[in-house]
Amino acid sequence: MKPTDFSHHRPSTVDGAAALLAELPDAKVLGGGQSLLPIMNMRLASPEHLVDLTAIRDLRACTEADDQVRYGATTTHMMLEEQLVPDCTNGLLPHAASGIGYRAIRNRGTLAGSLAHADSSAEWPTVMSALDAAVHTRSVRGTRRIPVRDLLQGFFTTTLEDDEFITSVEVARLTPETRWGLYKMARKPGEFAESLAVALLRPKGLELWLGAARDVPIRLTNTETIAESADLPDLLEAVGTDTGSDGHQRQLHAVSVQRALRAAQHQEVTRV
Template sequence: MKPAPFAYAVAADLDAALAQLAAGETAKPVAGNQSLGPMLNLRLARPGLLVDIARLPALRAVEEGADAVRYGAAITHAEIEDGEVPDATGGWLRAAAAGIAHRAVRNRGTLGGSLAHADPAADWAVVMTGLCATAIVEGPEGARRVAMEDFLTGAYATTLRPGELLAAVEVPRPGPGTQWGYWKFVRQVGEFAKASATVLVDRAHGRLRCTLGALGTAPLVLPQAEALLAGDCTPAEAVAAALPDRTKEGRALHEVALARALSQAGIDSAGGSGA
């Protein structure tokens, strides 16, 4: 199929992009075009104007701080995978990026584009939520910071308001001895996950987080993180409490994903980590 007719503009800078997006209700930003492109061809999306933001310096910048690294939204998956930008986590981001779709997609797809698209099964949605990342949003009223678990609100839904852009993602640096695990189920390389989970144990900064992804909605931060880490709650119990409306069969993959993420983080889901 072919997309419905639309106008196309290359933004000169971030201010120009915001002005162009605010000018019409049907304007949409485009960078890697790995998600929007197929939607255009299927006519699931029919914007009147596409504003190209892929090469904006403000969205391509990476800023290193003592406590976090801020990644411009137009940084590609491949640039993270290849180590062309610093990895705030010491390797976890590179590993996650390497598992996204296929290399051709990673060459073009962007960090911000994936998060703004908010596919429930996408890697960055659950990984950035699990790492306690922060979305930096720019819009007509200025910049605002939104915790990732609040930025992603549902399937293909975010807190972005009309005329706003996801400009950057800030990822905290983990403290000494931090443990991390990320597991996803895919039938074959390149597919979206059927179930996924992350585990973060950063006691130096008081960040303990167990997160489920690929739920058909936004990632879910489990309230039982401390109990899971101590072995007082099993993955099956935590998932059952979090997804009470699903059958045991419907929860099975998420239970195993959480157990394997705990194992990757060096935590015995039966007996706790002792960390």
């Protein structure tokens, strides 16, 4: 199928994009188009106007500080995968990016677009929740900083206003001692996760996050307390408590958590 008619706007400044989104009725932001355009092709969405962010140079900029990196909104999965932008996570971001869809999707799909799309089985919502990242946004009313954990409200639902867009994603640097593991359970390469676990072994302790289990990524607080010494039956029970899942789903999630944790435990500590 093909989308219904729409007007394509391609502003070259952040101010211009904010003004268009405030003025135009029924407008949607266009990032990489790798989720929105298929949805429009299927006529599940028919916006009258698309405000394309990809000509705005400021949104491709990446800025580094001692304690964090800010990735411009149109930073693509491929740019993270290939480390065309700095990695501040001891390799977690490039690894997560490399597992997203196929190369053609990674070439165009954006970090901010994935967060705004808010699919809990996608990589970035879970990874960015685990890293306690934040988005910076813009509208004609001004700017906001929203922690990703607050941004994500449910399936395809965020706290963004209709005329507000993400300008950058702020990620705090992981300490050199922090080890991570990510395990994506999918039927075949290129598909969305059926279970997506992220384990962070920080100096202060273990943090476990899980995607594809509920409408938003969840932190496995019960599982964290026993996971490092638990065998699979104990993990099954704790993961069941944290996720509310049972049967096959619970088994999938427990195994992906176990594999993410093992990957973190066996990762060599980065020396800088």
